[in-house]
Amino acid sequence: MRRKRPQRDPSAVYVRDAIAARRICGRQCVCGEGRPWALVPEKDPIICYECLNRENGRATVEDHHVAAAANNTTTIPVPGNDHRADLNAAQYDWPKKTLENPDGSPLLARAGCIRGYIDTNDYLIRKFVRVDPEVYECLDAFLTEKFGPQWWVNTGLEKFAPKR
């Protein structure tokens, strides 16, 4: 039994991103959104889905079918740009049959649920947990400058210092 998590085909990901980027040509939305999949290339000036929805009086949060609509009706609300640039894009890597499950196979539906869970989990980790290490490094440099090289001594952070 395969124990590894399903791997994405790196060239397929690259191809999709390259095509999306070609349509965008390095342009950005006024809000700063530059991810090709989150932009509406037909609009001039270019605009992201969230700004477009806001302009049209629609919600900027969209419902994402975690396991793909053909497999499970469960949805979670996510920001529109993340929905398109992260979660939907991740589903393009699924086997087409799992994504579309045309005959309603219970096994493919289950596969979709597992893949959807992994993708969503990845998204949440990226969004909430994986903060840039540069932020910590920058803060450490600031505190060192302000309070000296061992600024954490006698503070609540001391217990997190590496044991020597």
Place this chain on the structure above:
Amino acid sequence: MPPSKPTSLIVAVRVYPEPKNVDLSFDKPRRKWSLPDAALVFDTETSIDQRQYLKFGSYRFVVDGRCLKEGLFYADQLTATERQVLERYVDAQSAEVVGEGLSELLLLPRSGFVKELYRDAYKARCLLVGFNLPFDLSRVACDFTKAEGRFAGGFSFGLWSYIDKQGNERRHPYRPRIGIKHIDSKRALKGFTGRKIADDSDLIPEGSITGKPEEDYIFRGHFLDLRTLAFALTDRGYTLEGACEDFGVENGKQPASQHGIVTEDYIRYNRDDVQATSELAIKLLEEYSQHPIELQATKAYSPASIGKAYLRAMGIDPILERQPRFPKRYLGYAQSAFYGGRTSAHIRKVAVPVVYTDFRSMYPTVNSLMNLWSFVTASEINVVPDCRAEVEAFLGQLEPDSLFDPAVWRQLTAFVQIVPNGDILPARGRYSVQTNDWQVGLNHLYAAHDNSNRALWFSLPDVVASVILTGEVPKILNAFRIEAHGRIAGLKPTKLRGMIEVDPAQQDFFRVVVEERQRLATRTRAWVPTLHHSYRYSDREVRDPKEAGWGAEPKLWSGSFKMIWNEFLYLLQVTHFNDAQVFVD
């Protein structure tokens, strides 16, 4: 000693064909190009008989120099036993990829591999990399025809097919083909052809700033043949092994114990070759990026290509772009007087006495002595017609020693029309019955009849050489001089390979490269010699007069003798470095 009776030989000359729409060809916008960050690198192994059928191959998908995916592919006609060797191999081995890469070593049939090739090299516009790429592309093709249009004279390969309802394999009508036309053993023009119906995303031009599809746009691909790029950078023909050595590739080419039979060792050998190719690509592209030029690495066909890109970088456009009214008749005369130098050995494996003669940097030295940089950078070049008397007087008093006076060389910027009568002059003919190939030879030349219809144009330096060799001034019918006037506005300094600053307004570029070569003792990875030879000819090739917009019968300015159409096609392969460039794409 000339033979008592000259041998009759048809000679051929270059011509300057006047394009129908000169302005249109020059006005095409030059799109910015940036090097793709991804590459599909592949190599094939074949049977060792004459037909060299595909056996198997391997490929790597590389992004920013990091391998993310690796696979093998095999020919449809591979025997079951051979296929089993491949299957066992991929079961036992994993891909050599970085952490986030696909760890499984893939095994695909040929059709599966070309699908990946289509997706990566055409849809995503990655680099398609190989060493001697035309050979490998031809091995993975499923059909071929004679190419037309842009690649006329070459081959058109079909890589993609489909199986129809009757079970027959047919050409895929909605995929591009790949056109390949060889220029010589180291260079070939390569490109995707147009598709029947292209997706919108395929119609967005490279470097587009709007992202809008353009109906007539054809994406030609980024075919990077490392053999060609290594040649363009060094002016040397390389093997993969030699290039890896000279460019410091860590995992260079390994020897194969046996070719043509699918074994584990042979598969490993092929994978190593792809790895070496992949690493060599990085090294060569690094080297290429040292040159501050806008030319695409995939279009650097020769040292001349790089030289021309330097001219552009210095703000020097071809003379016809800045002086479109330059009289074409004189371009034709000058073009017909051009004989590109090349040496080839006609006597092989026979001991003969030789005289070793080494002219270091001869082309740029002559260019510098004749002060040709002033023509390259001139705002205008003027023709001074009817200089026959002046040239006759010059030749009449010419002594070999006078050529040691640099001032004399500056008077050589002239062209002379003569009726040859035993003069020692270059002539292009099919000298060898065996090869039936057009070659330039320096021989005693006689016109069949002493009349102006048999007159030929020569550059004055060629005539000077004849006068020194024969002691006779030829019969001159006409002559003209050219003079450089002014200097282009907006000349920009550049740095050769990002290191040596050259100010085209203040310095003679030819002289700078001669001196730099003299300064550098080593010939290894000799980028200065590369530039040395950049001005001897242009490699821009006119492939099909119709495609170039010249119509079926372009007006030829070639002097006063007849041309045969076939020869015309052949002879248009190379144009002179200076002002006779013809832009066709």
